[in-house]
Amino acid sequence: xxxxxxxxxxxxxxxxxxxxxxxxxxxxxxxxxxxxxxxxxxxxxxxxxxxxxxxxxxxxxxxxxxxxxxxxxxxxxxxxxxxxxxxxxxxxxxxxxxxxxxxxxxxxxxxxxxxxxxxxxxxxxxxxxxxxxxxxxxxxxxxxxxxxxxxxxxxxxxxxxxxxxxxxxxxxxxxxxxxxxxxxxxxxxxxxxxxxxxxxxxxxxxxxxxxxxxxxxxxxxxxxxxxxxxxxxxxxxxxxxxxxxxxxxxxxxxxxxxxxxxxxxxxxxxxxxxxxxxxxxxxxxxxxxxxxxxxxxxxxxxxxxxxxxxxxxxxxxxxxxxxxxxxx
Amino acid sequence: xxxxxxxxxxxxxxxxxxxxxxxxxxxxxxxxxxxxxxxxxxxxxxxxxxxxxxxxxxxxxxxxxxxxxxxxxxxxxxxxxxxxxxxxxxxxxxxxxxxxxxxxxxxxxxxxxxxxxxxxxxxxxxxxxxxxxxxxxxxxxxxxxxxxxxxxxxxxxxxxxxxxxxxxxxxxxxxxxxxxxxxxxxxxxxxxxxxxxxxxxxxxxxxxxxxxxxxxxxxxxxxxxxxxxxxxxxxxxxxxxxxxxxxxxxxxxxxxxxxxxxxxxxxxxxxxxxxxxxxxxxxxxxxxxxxxxxxxxxxxxxxxxxxxxxxxxxxxxxxxxxxxxxxxxxxx
Numbered sequence: 001x002x003x004x005x006x007x008x009x010x011x012x013x014x015x016x017x018x019x020x021x022x023x024x025x026x027x028x029x030x031x032x033x034x035x036x037x038x039x040x041x042x043x044x045x046x047x048x049x050x051x052x053x054x055x056x057x058x059x060x061x062x063x064x065x066x067x068x069x070x071x072x073x074x075x076x077x078x079x080x081x082x083x084x085x086x087x088x089x090x091x092x093x094x095x096x097x098x099x100x101x102x103x104x105x106x107x108x109x110x111x112x113x114x115x116x117x118x119x120x121x122x123x124x125x126x127x128x129x130x131x132x133x134x135x136x137x138x139x140x141x142x143x144x145x146x147x148x149x150x151x152x153x154x155x156x157x158x159x160x161x162x163x164x165x166x167x168x169x170x171x172x173x174x175x176x177x178x179x180x181x182x183x184x185x186x187x188x189x190x191x192x193x194x195x196x197x198x199x200x201x202x203x204x205x206x207x208x209x210x211x212x213x214x215x216x217x218x219x220x221x222x223x224x225x226x227x228x229x230x231x232x233x234x235x236x237x238x239x240x241x242x243x244x245x246x247x248x249x250x251x252x253x254x255x256x257x258x259x260x261x262x263x264x265x266x267x268x269x270x271x272x273x274x275x276x277x278x279x280x281x282x283x284x285x286x287x288x289x290x291x292x293x294x295x296x297x298x299x300x301x302x303x304x305x306x307x308x309x310x311x312x313x314x315x316x317x318x319x320x321x322x323x324x325x326x327x328x
Numbered sequence: 329x330x331x332x333x334x335x336x337x338x339x340x341x342x343x344x345x346x347x348x349x350x351x352x353x354x355x356x357x358x359x360x361x362x363x364x365x366x367x368x369x370x371x372x373x374x375x376x377x378x379x380x381x382x383x384x385x386x387x388x389x390x391x392x393x394x395x396x397x398x399x400x401x402x403x404x405x406x407x408x409x410x411x412x413x414x415x416x417x418x419x420x421x422x423x424x425x426x427x428x429x430x431x432x433x434x435x436x437x438x439x440x441x442x443x444x445x446x447x448x449x450x451x452x453x454x455x456x457x458x459x460x461x462x463x464x465x466x467x468x469x470x471x472x473x474x475x476x477x478x479x480x481x482x483x484x485x486x487x488x489x490x491x492x493x494x495x496x497x498x499x500x501x502x503x504x505x506x507x508x509x510x511x512x513x514x515x516x517x518x519x520x521x522x523x524x525x526x527x528x529x530x531x532x533x534x535x536x537x538x539x540x541x542x543x544x545x546x547x548x549x550x551x552x553x554x555x556x557x558x559x560x561x562x563x564x565x566x567x568x569x570x571x572x573x574x575x576x577x578x579x580x581x582x583x584x585x586x587x588x589x590x591x592x593x594x595x596x597x598x599x600x601x602x603x604x605x606x607x608x609x610x611x612x613x614x615x616x617x618x619x620x621x622x623x624x625x626x627x628x629x630x631x632x633x634x635x636x637x638x639x640x641x642x643x644x645x646x647x648x649x650x651x652x653x654x655x656x657x658x659x660x
Contacts, residue, residue: 068451120637123394123451124591127578128633135627142623241623245575249455262449294466301459305442308452 014311015259015271022278029285036288039165047158047167047235049280051076051228051244053273054173055251056258057180058224060272061217063255064184064197066264067115069218070126072225073247074133075107077240079229081137084146084239093150100233101226107133108222112215130248137241145240149233157234169231176224181269193217197265253300254279257307279303340588340596340643344603351607355614362613368494375609376498377402377560377573381580382587382601383505384553387513387546389584392526392593393450395547397439398554399577400461405431405558406568407465410474413483421483421559428559429552435461436551444543458577469570476566487563498560502602505553509598518542526593582629583608586636590644608632 030037055072062069079100087096107129114125156168184190195203196210204210233239258275260267282303286296352371356363362371381402385395405428412427413419435457442453476484489497513519521542525532533539561573581591587604589596611632612625620628 114634114638118638118641120634120641121591124585124637125634127581128630128637130630131578131582131626131633132630135624135630138623138625139621139627142621249459252452252455256452262452292467294463296463297466298460298463301456301461301463304452304456304459308448308456309442309446312446312448 014314015268015274018257018259018271018274018278022274022281025278025281025285029281029288033285033288036285041284041288043160043165043167045277045280045284046165046170046173048283049276050167050169050173050235051232051247052251052254052280053276054176054224054228054231055221055247056255056272056276057176057269058217058221059251059255060180060258060260060267060269061184061193062221063252063260063262064193064264064267065214065217066197066200067122067214067217068126068252069108069111069122069221070248070252071107071111071129071133072221072228072251073244074130074137075104075222075225076229076232076247077243077245078107078133078137078140079103079226080233080239080243081141081241083230083233085140087149087239088146093153097153097230100229101223104226104229105219105223108219108225109215111222112218115218116211116214134241134245141239141241145238147238149237153234154237157231157237169235172231176227177269177273184267184269189213194265194267197267199265249304250279250300253304253307257303259311261311262308275307341600341603344586344588344600344607348603348607348610351610351614355610355617358614359617362617365493369490369496371606371609371613372494372499373496373564375605376496376502377557377564378576378580378583378609379499379502379602379605380505380553380557380560382583382605383502383509383598384550384557385580386584386587386589386596386598386601387509387519387522388450388550389581389589389591390513390522390526390593390596391543391546392529393443393543393546394454394581394591395439395450395550396454396577396581397435397457397461398550398557398580399573399575400458400465401432401435401551401554402558402561402573402576403568403570404435404461404465405555406561406572407469407474407570409559410479410562410568411468411472413480414474414478417480419480421480421486424480424483424559424562425556428555430555431558432551432553432555433548434551435554436548439551440544440547443547444540450547462574465570465572471570473569474567479562479566483559483563484566487566498563501560506598506602513598518545522546523594526595528594579608579629580605582633582636585640586632588640590640591637604636 026037035041055076059069059072082103083096083100086099087093091099111122111126111129114120114129115122158167160167161170184193192203192208192213195206195208196213200210229243232243236243254276255267255272256262256275257278258267258271258273260272279300282299283296286299352362361367381398385398388395408431409424409427413424416423439450439454439457442448442457443450486497491497491500513522521532521537524537525539525542529539562568583605584596584601585591585604586607587596587600587602589601589604608629611628615624615628616622
């Protein structure tokens, strides 16, 4: 009986609802479109969401902490530009890739420094670094693009493993997903992240080094944005300053869609994975229906509004039911 | 002696104004044209749109909210107004402003209902409406552009109008809006409530301030200002396509924050926001005069914003210490 009750509470939680919604979208899409449920289409979905997924793994921690990083897409662009720029200057490709990830890490560290050491608000600071990092990428490459890369790496970007539906980037994403999932749900670090998100004050008095913790999260968000920069560069075989413009909003909307509270303290890894895949699947369905690309901007916006409004409305409904139960 | 003390820059606005004067003077040294009537007129014309938007979102930021949908609203208003004018050649500038305001009003009401009504975080809501409104521009415009010949002559003439050889009509409107809003924010109940809400939202709720109404109206106001800014955009550029003013929302937020309106709410003035917009534009002009590549523009904006936030923080900490010292001194 108690197990049954527990199942009931799980069923009612938003991140389970999102899994159900994802399945529903898949069923609906495969009924309305003949070529939705094909290996090829799924390889597109996985491949199109790869950068969003990679950044979302780290951004999940950020939003649980109650902080936000709007500069991730700019870090991606700066890393990508540095990769292309240094490769064009004759740096070996593996070194250029390391530079990209290093640049990401440094950018994340700078964000963390500004937020934790100087005590500035993360929203304002990362709006500033959003402009700053992309501006540096602009200054570095201007209107130039670098699109000559070794074939081994570009094939890593957009080929699949053998004849399967899995893009070559998928194993990397799965490894990162498992690592960050374990980190959040199975380690003290993850528990501390949730604790800080629930109440920074209480966490501090419980002996959590909040400043160092936030510093670590900002830095690895930068690192993951750098990794996403590598994947983005090879997937499109271009390094240019306006790579991934506006991607930060897609990442945030996918995370919120996955049931992570924008107020911090609540969130799960599988919710986020489902959220990213849901956004990617809707996008794929719209493409297959040959719905104008212009409509997709509107759909993204509506998804974002739903993702933030739905949990609030669900909470309100719950409160109303409780009130009713209390009265009767 | 007392008179001299009063002249000392005690407020954020006066110190900003001094920085602005120094920046204008410095730019004038590199490029003497900057200080002439023509230079001033150019500076004021190019600041009008951002300054008007800054006036629009300043009350929102004071209330510890944010409106990121403004740039999309400017784009929508500019395109739809141009479309109406192209289809109705008899339209004059009056209809342009009416249509622009109505479009802004609609977006503002949507934002206001979501933020104030459902109590959703304004950052996420306006991020969503940023997408939706821009998407609507893409869909309705269907890649149609408009140029000067499709726009009312009276509107473009108004855009060219300059008073005393240096004050453009659009900036005169900015000054009028600034004075009105400065009065509202300082002397009316609505304005004082905005500061109270921004300083401590739960407390404002508990003491019975009309948080819903104030927040809702602030978003409606910002929407209307964005709609009018769309008409200003047409007056300045005399052309519009679906990407008009794309991604400029952060430049406006930067101007407001540089102008001393703290992103944490509860402080800052409309006058500061306008000075912030002028300062950003002047520094951009100065760097262009120095021969800095236009590609670095975004990076400089970002850096300015971070410096402004840091300055805010330092001032806030110093202020807090002074207040604490005063309290301790009272105990002696």
